Amino acid sequence: MRFVRDYLVPRLIQYVLVVFCGVTAVFFIPRFAGQDPVLEMIGQIQAQGASLDPQAVRSLMETLRELYGLKGSLLEQYLTMWRRVFTLDFGPSFFQFPTPVAQLLRIYLPWTVGLFVTSTLLSWILGNIIGGIAGYFSGKAWSKVLDAVIMVIRPIPHYIFGVVLLILFAYLWPLFPAGGLALGRRVVINWNLIVAILRGSFLPALSLVILGGVVWFQQMKLLVQNVKREDFVEYARVGGVKERRIVFRYVLKNAMLPQITQLTLALGQVFSGVLIVEMVFSYPGIGLLLYRGVTRGDYNLVMGITVLSIFTIATSVLLLDLLYPLLDPRIRHR
Amino acid sequence: MRRVLLVVGLLMFFAGVAFAQLPGNVPRNETLIVDQLTGRVGTPSNFNLWAGWRWQDRGLQQLVCEPLWTVDYATGEIICGAASELPQYNEDFTKMTVKLRQGVYWSDGVPFTADDVVYTIDLHVKTPGLLYHGPMAEFVDKVYKTDDYTVVVELKKPNSRFHTHFLDRWGCLRIMPKHIFEKVEDPVTFEFNPPIGCGPYKLLDYDPAGFWTLWERREDWQRTPTGMLYGEPKPKYVLFQAFETEEAKILAMLRHELDMAQFAPEGLRVVLERGETTRAWRKEWPWVVNIDPCITGIVFNNMVEPYNNKDVRWALTLAIDMVDYMATAFDLMAPPSPIHLPPVPAYIEAFFNPMEEWLKNFELDLGNGEKFKPFDPEIPQRIAIAAKERGYPVPEDPKVLRELFGIGWWKYAPDVAEKLLKKHGFTKGADGKWYLPNGNLWKISIVTDTNPAHHHYRNAMAAAEQWRRFGIDATVNATEAFNSLHLMGEFEVGTMWPAAEPWGAGVDLSRTLEPWRSSLVAPIGQAVTLGPGGAARWSDPRLDEVIAKLEATDPFADVETTRLLGIEALKIVVAEMPTIPTYGYCGAVAWDEYYWENYPGAENPYTQPYQHWPNFKYMLPFLKPKK
Numbered sequence: 035m036r037f038v039r040d041y042l043v044p045r046l047i048q049y050v051l052v053v054f055c056g057v058t059a060v061f062f063i064p065r066f067a068g069q070d071p072v073l074e075m076i077g078q079i080q081a082q083g084a085s086l087d088p089q090a091v092r093s094l095m096e097t098l099r100e101l102y103g104l105k106g107s108l109l110e111q112y113l114t115m116w117r118r119v120f121t122l123d124f125g126p127s128f129f130q131f132p133t134p135v136a137q138l139l140r141i142y143l144p145w146t147v148g149l150f151v152t153s154t155l156l157s158w159i160l161g162n163i164i165g166g167i168a169g170y171f172s173g174k175a176w177s178k179v180l181d182a183v184i185m186v187i188r189p190i191p192h193y194i195f196g197v198v199l200l201i202l203f204a205y206l207w208p209l210f211p212a213g214g215l216a217l218g219r220r221v222v223i224n225w226n227l228i229v230a231i232l233r234g235s236f237l238p239a240l241s242l243v244i245l246g247g248v249v250w251f252q253q254m255k256l257l258v259q260n261v262k263r264e265d266f267v268e269y270a271r272v273g274g275v276k277e278r279r280i281v282f283r284y285v286l287k288n289a290m291l292p293q294i295t296q297l298t299l300a301l302g303q304v305f306s307g308v309l310i311v312e313m314v315f316s317y318p319g320i321g322l323l324l325y326r327g328v329t330r331g332d333y334n335l336v337m338g339i340t341v342l343s344i345f346t347i348a349t350s351v352l353l354l355d356l357l358y359p360l361l362d363p364r365i366r367h368r
Numbered sequence: 369m370r371r372v373l374l375v376v377g378l379l380m381f382f383a384g385v386a387f388a389q390l391p392g393n394v395p396r397n398e399t400l401i402v403d404q405l406t407g408r409v410g411t412p413s414n415f416n417l418w419a420g421w422r423w424q425d426r427g428l429q430q431l432v433c434e435p436l437w438t439v440d441y442a443t444g445e446i447i448c449g450a451a452s453e454l455p456q457y458n459e460d461f462t463k464m465t466v467k468l469r470q471g472v473y474w475s476d477g478v479p480f481t482a483d484d485v486v487y488t489i490d491l492h493v494k495t496p497g498l499l500y501h502g503p504m505a506e507f508v509d510k511v512y513k514t515d516d517y518t519v520v521v522e523l524k525k526p527n528s529r530f531h532t533h534f535l536d537r538w539g540c541l542r543i544m545p546k547h548i549f550e551k552v553e554d555p556v557t558f559e560f561n562p563p564i565g566c567g568p569y570k571l572l573d574y575d576p577a578g579f580w581t582l583w584e585r586r587e588d589w590q591r592t593p594t595g596m597l598y599g600e601p602k603p604k605y606v607l608f609q610a611f612e613t614e615e616a617k618i619l620a621m622l623r624h625e626l627d628m629a630q631f632a633p634e635g636l637r638v639v640l641e642r643g644e645t646t647r648a649w650r651k652e653w654p655w656v657v658n659i660d661p662c663i664t665g666i667v668f669n670n671m672v673e674p675y676n677n678k679d680v681r682w683a684l685t686l687a688i689d690m691v692d693y694m695a696t697a698f699d700l701m702a703p704p705s706p707i708h709l710p711p712v713p714a715y716i717e718a719f720f721n722p723m724e725e726w727l728k729n730f731e732l733d734l735g736n737g738e739k740f741k742p743f744d745p746e747i748p749q750r751i752a753i754a755a756k757e758r759g760y761p762v763p764e765d766p767k768v769l770r771e772l773f774g775i776g777w778w779k780y781a782p783d784v785a786e787k788l789l790k791k792h793g794f795t796k797g798a799d800g801k802w803y804l805p806n807g808n809l810w811k812i813s814i815v816t817d818t819n820p821a822h823h824h825y826r827n828a829m830a831a832a833e834q835w836r837r838f839g840i841d842a843t844v845n846a847t848e849a850f851n852s853l854h855l856m857g858e859f860e861v862g863t864m865w866p867a868a869e870p871w872g873a874g875v876d877l878s879r880t881l882e883p884w885r886s887s888l889v890a891p892i893g894q895a896v897t898l899g900p901g902g903a904a905r906w907s908d909p910r911l912d913e914v915i916a917k918l919e920a921t922d923p924f925a926d927v928e929t930t931r932l933l934g935i936e937a938l939k940i941v942v943a944e945m946p947t948i949p950t951y952g953y954c955g956a957v958a959w960d961e962y963y964w965e966n967y968p969g970a971e972n973p974y975t976q977p978y979q980h981w982p983n984f985k986y987m988l989p990f991l992k993p994k995k
Contacts, residue, residue, distance in 0.1 A: 068849035070856070073895055077851025079421055079539070080899050081865075087533070088888055090502035091897035097497060130410030131420055132557060141576055197615050205619045212619040226393075313612040318408075318577030322612065326410070329818075329848045 042356070049352045056344035060337055061115050065108070069331030071128040072098045078129075078330075102128050102334070115337065124338035129330040135338035138323060146312075146319035149235055150304050153242035158297050160243070161250025166286045168251070169258030181255070184248045196241050196314030203237060210237050238315040242308060250293070257289035264288075291362055298354045302347035390607060391582050392573050397963055397995045400603035400988070403617060403629035405980040408610040409578035415563035415571075418498050418544060419556045426574075426581040427608045430984035432475070432565035434593050435536035436466060436485075436543065438983055441661040441872030442968065442976040444714035446535065447986065449593045450480065450543055450566055452517070454531075454924050461526040461922075466534075468517040473591040474545050475570045482513035487546035489521065497556035500541040503533055528919055529878055536982045537661075537871060567985055568594040568601045580609045594985045601988035603964070614821070621646060624962040628979045632821035633699060636956035645962040649977050650970040653760045654701035654772060655956070657977055661872030662953035663710045664823040666814075666831050667854070667862045670906035670946050671892055674792070674804065675860060681945045682732055683788040686742060687838035688831070689780035691750045694951065697830035698823075700755045702951040704747055704777040708867035708880065708901075708941050710952040711774050718875045718931050719938065720775050726939065727776070732784070735791045740784050748773035774952075782838055802839045812842040815862040817850045823953055824850070824863040830950075831863070854903040857892035865900035866947030875931035876923040877938070878915070884941070886912050906946035911937055966992045 072095055080091075099105055103114065103125055118124050124135035168177040187195075204212040210233050261267065262285050270280050309321035320339060327335035390399060409423040417424045417433070424433075436451040446454065452469040472480040489511040492504035507530055510522040523530060533541050545564045552558045562571045569583040583606045589595040609626065611617040614635045620626035622643050631639060636655060639646050648655035666684075668675035675681060694700050703711050706727060709719055724745075731739040751773045755762045763769060786796065793805030802810040812835060816828035828844045835842035847853065854864045870880040882888070883902030886909070896902040914937040923930045957977055959967045968975050968987055975987050 068847070068852060068858075070849075070852040070895075073852040073855045074849075075421060076895075077855060077899055081851075087503045088882070088897040089506050090500055093496065093502040094499060095895065095897075101497075127410070129421075133411050133414070145577070200615065200619055205622060208623060212616050212623060212625065314616070316579060316610070316612045316616055318575075318579060322408075331848070331852070 041359075045352060045355050049348055052348045053344055056348070057116075057119060057341055058112075060340045060344070061112055061333075064328070064331060064333050064336055067331070071102060071331040071333060072104065074331045075129060075131075098128075098131075101126070101131065104333075118337075119341055124341070125334045127327070127335045128332040129326065130332075130335075135334050138335065139320070139338060139342070142318055142320045142323050145317065146308070146321065147304055149238055149242070149311075149317065149319065150308055151301065153239045154246060154297070154300055156239075157243045157246035158250050158293070158300075161247040162254045162286075162290070162293055164247075165251035165254030166258050166289065167281070169255035169289075170262055170281050170285055172255070172259055184251055187244065188248045188252065190245070192241065192245060192308075192310040193314060195245055196238070196311060199237050199241055200314065210234075234315075235317070238308075238311045238317050241311055241314075253296070254289060254293060257292065258285055261285050261289045294361065295354060295358075298350045299347070302343075302350040304346065390605075391575070391580060392605075394572075394582065394584075394605045394607075397993065398604040399607055400605070400964055400991065401607045401609060401625060401627050402979040402984075403626060404581075404608045404610040405630060405978075408612070409574075409581065412574055412576050412578040412581075413561050414559045416555075416558055416560040417542070418492075418500070419558075420499065423578075424539070425608075425980040427569070427583045427606060428563060429536070429539070429542075429982045430567075430979070431569035431583050431606060432563045432567045432571070433536075433542040433982065434472070434566035434985075435540050435982065436468075436534040437531070438536040438986075439661075439871050439873045440976055440983055440986075441712045441714070442659060442973045444712070444873045446873055447597070447983070449536075449597075451534075457528060457922055457925075461528040461530075461920075462523045464521045464523070464530050466519045466521070466531075468519065469593055469596070470517050471591060471596070472566050472593055473588060474547075474564050474566055475586055476545075476548075476564050477588075478545065478547050480543075480566050481516045482519045483516075484543050484546045485519045486511050486513055487550065488541070488544045491544065491549065491555060492541065495555055500533060504541075526919070528922055529876075532871075532879070535871070537869075538981060566592055568592045568988070569606060569985075572605065578610065580607060582607050594989065598986055598989040601985065602991045602993060603988060606988070618642075621958060621960050624960055627960050627962075627964055628967070629958055630978070630980075631956045631958055633701065633956045636958055639958045643958075643960065646958050646960050647967070647969065648959075649955070649957050653755075653762070656701050657955035657957050658701075658703050658772065658952055659710075659712050659973070660953040660955055661710050661712050662865065662869045663705055663708060663867055663949045663951075664827055664953050665863070665866035665950040666827060666948040667864050667866055667904050668906075668947060669857055669860050669862075669892075670904050671857060672860050674794075677792060678944055679788040679792055680794075681948070682742070683785035684835065685778050685945055685948050686781040686785040686788070687840075688778070688834045688948075688950075690744075690747050690777040690950075691754050691780075693830045693834055694751060695754060695758075696833055697826040698951065698954060700751055700758065700760070702954045703772060703774040704751075704951045705774055705949050706743065706777050706942070707938050708947070708949045709870060709877070709938065710872075712872050712952075714873050714875075715870070719935060723935060723938065724775055727942075730942065732788070734784065734787045738787070740781070742778050742781065742784070743776060744779040745776035747777045748775070785838065796839060800839050801841060810840050812840055812861050813845045814842065815845050815847060815850060815853050815859040817863070818846045818848055827863040827950055831861075851899065855895045855899050857890070857894075857896070857903070857905055862903065864903045866904075866949050867941075868898060868901040874923060875927055875934060876918070877934035878918050878923075881911065881915050881918070881937050884908070884911055884946070885915055901947065904946045906944070908940055908944060910940050914940070961994065963993065963995055964991045965994055966990055 076091060126132050127135050127138055168180055171177050200212055203210045267284050270284050309325055312319040312322045324339045405425050406423050409426050411422055414422055415428055417428055434449045438447045438449055440447055450469055452467045456465045468482060474480055489504055489508055492498050492500050493508050495501055507523045507527050508521060509524045513519050548564055549555055568586055568589045570586055572582045572584040574581040585601055585604050589600055614632055617629055618635055618638055621629060621639050636648060640648060649657040668681055670676050690704050705711055709715050711720060727743040730743055731741055734740055748769045752762045752769050795803045797803055804810050814828040814832055817824040819825055832842040832844050853859045854862050868880045868883050870877055883898035884907050886907035889905050889907045890896045914933055918933050921929050968977050974990055976983050
């Protein structure tokens with residue numbers, strides 16, 4: 035009962051507050067950004083030199099305002115938005131009208147989830163294992179060399195790194211495609227298509243695994259270097275516990291806790307996607323979709339993606355809070 | 369060793385299996401791959417371009433749709449597509465008769481007839497959700513056919529430009545297939561998938577994520593206007609592909625995986641330097657397409673002080689050194705234009721050359737009886753010298769220089785600008801900065817697009833630099849709200865189009881002048897309907913008169929009157945300078961001649977050069993396969 039009162043209830047209240055404030059902010063911020071989605075659409079049509087006469091434009095403005103659901107006061111729109119949040123119907127995308135936001139999410143989200151989750155898990159596993167071992171054996175020459183190499187890689191921006199991969203593996207040694215011709219297609223059981231998708235996804239995944247992995251590596255290495263100096267490790271060593279057991283059961287296990295927290299939060303970022311990587315490799319993901327929504331003043335689309343993002347991150351944090359006592363006996367004890 | 373072999377084997381497998389594999393496994397040597405200008409399609413399954421923005425440059429407007437007429441700014445012609453001749457009006461412009469081309473079939477084998485045209489217009493009159501409902505409902509009284517290939521539209525009120533709604537220039541009311549739409553419950557929500565048209569190609573496949581669309585040549589291409597006019601389109605397949613970054617596009621062209629694309633000037637240079645089979649529109653410097661029917665420049669909000677003052681606008685014009693400006697904006701490659709028109713071939717003959725003497729003699733009143741002739745015909749020569757200094761191979765022939773850099777621009781005359789400003793109480797402080805008549809520091813924030821490759825952005829950077837040098841605190845505000853701010857009038861100076869794009873052919877300037885009609889000027893805070901040109905929120909009763917006269921003139925039957933009215937209007941606009949035209953839009957187009965050749969370059973401009981214009985279909989019969 036004390037657990038419910040002192041631990042569960044405050045966290046549930048915090049969860050509801052975070053979601054409420056987040057969703058409200060997402061509703062108001064684009065509306066105060068100076069962009070009118072109807073005018074942006076008209077501007078886009080006219081910028082291409084399309085011929086529309088004033089009467090046509092005037093009626094188009096009216097029609098779009100009606101169709102986009104932008105008629106009525108701000109309060110009415112706000113209440114409508116909450117109804118949409120609860121029914122998960124975010125209405126049509128403005129700049130991709132009449133396509134519903136929900137349909138766009140269905141098309142793009144699996145691609146991002148596929149790339150992002152796979153590469154995040156892979157980089158997390160590799161970064162932690164290699165970082166852990168390098169941290170434990172930090173005095174060895176190979177560990178120092180590895181550390182130096184990673185110090186060089188880490189500050190490289192995703193964009194530059196992606197372009198370098200493209201130049202190396204799509205131009206100088208053309209093993210992989212420069213653009214995503216196979217990506218985004220209806221996925222059917224077809225060997226050629228699967229190979230093409232794997233080829234198309236390889237370079238974006240590689241860039242994420244390497245640039246993500248080096249971060250996990252450095253974090254884990256520092257954590258392990260600290261943990262291995264703890265008294266209980268020294269005690270185990272003096273007590274004759276085998277090195278392998280000390281590394282995996284004593285050091286890595288203890289260093290893993292903050293990394294698990296980080297992983298959960300990192301996975302929650304899936305909805306904001308991996309914009310730069312998607313851009314560089316023409317990958318059909320949710321990051322680009324959100325970027326387009328922001329630049330075109332597409333309130334509904336921005337709303338749809340960010341609301342899901344808010345729910346996912348807030349829920350992952352809540353779950354983590356609830357699961358942590360199971361993972362960390364110190365919290366359980368408190 | 370075994371592991372090494374495994375890795376090498378896997379890499380070879382990847383390289384082999386899908387090397388340049390195209391969607392639908394179509395053969396590369398029969399496929400023309402082109403860049404999609406407006407990027408990834410946001411509505412991939414929806415081809416209903418009558419009901420909204422559908423990324424129609426994915427091949428829809430170029431390969432499927434066949435409008436009644438199309439403008440070609442490279443040749444100066446109006447091409448009759450689904451129509452067999454230009455429209456005919458009655459004397460008071462209340463009736464338009466259209467003769468249709470015979471023997472044309474829709475891509476599903478149904479004959480194209482007057483019924484389709486009548487149905488299209490009728491449906492637009494009745495359906496508010498369609499893009500062209502406004503003008504059709506406003507003007508059309510009755511539409512009917514007199515035989516299977518003749519349509520008559522009776523108008524509620526005179527309109528000598530009613531045909532322009534059907535004249536394709538990157539958009540118009542294209543004819544719908546009646547047999548498809550008449551079975552549809554709601555023509556606005558209908559996806560029109562697969563699209564059916566009278567153009568020479570049909571849909572083969574598309575990417576649900578919107579990155580590409582693949583089209584296949586119709587077996588009965590002879591039964592399309594393109595086939596009848598120009599013969600068989602040579603590529604069997606055309607693939608439109610969207611690239612998210614310039615780098616990916618460059619790599620694709622260098623790998624021969626992209627045949628036609630538009631780049632930023634820097635990208636064009638890389639492609640030309642690195643590619644062995646790439647070429648630009650012009651084979652030599654300055655490479656870029658300089659006949660685009662669009663003028664770039666600077667827009668003043670004429671409802672805001674001090675930009676509501678003609679002398680201030682002129683002072684800011686004379687504070688620009690055009691040679692420096694061009695060096696910053698476009699590396700000296702674009703043609704400056706002193707008037708509010710782009711220097712396309714038809715306009716050079718009809719407007720630029722005939723106005724040259726007037727421009728030379730045009731005077732500004734500096735006050736106290738002092739006059740100043742601001743036109744500088746030496747600009748082309750000065751640009752040529754500056755380009756030579758940068759190491760470019762500049763032609764010597766003055767005729768070619770004129771072709772490249774136009775007839776001149778406005779003088780760099782900061783002393784005259786100073787007189788014009790001081791006339792209205794502006795002061796220049798000891799700090800070298802300009803102060804407004806109310807004593808405040810003069811600050812100009814130029815609102816522009818966020819894309820650094822866009823001419824809007826380039827103009828903004830160049831203008832800010834020039835005005836800073838003159839002593840004004842000028843900065844650039846690149847914002848995503850660029851369109852909204854311009855249309856609502858919530859800006860002072862910006863770089864939206866300084867004038868609406870003209871037709872690019874013929875002598876009718878009504879399209880450019882229309883946004884300055886006084887009835888269309890909206891107060892600040894209320895959107896103007898026509899942004900390009902119209903964002904300036906400027907009008908002039910003299911111009912209203914010219915527009916009214918133009919309306920009463922048949923642009924086909926009375927060409928000379930139409931042209932002279934155009935000149936009269938341009939003189940008014942130049943004298944008032946509500947916006948500053950700087951240079952003609954330039955497209956940094958590159959073509960790869962690895963699989964295809966005979967593109968319409970400057971040495972043989974048989975048609976306009978862009979893959980995103982509707983006329984692209986008329987280019988395809990002229991291409992020649994190389995492999």
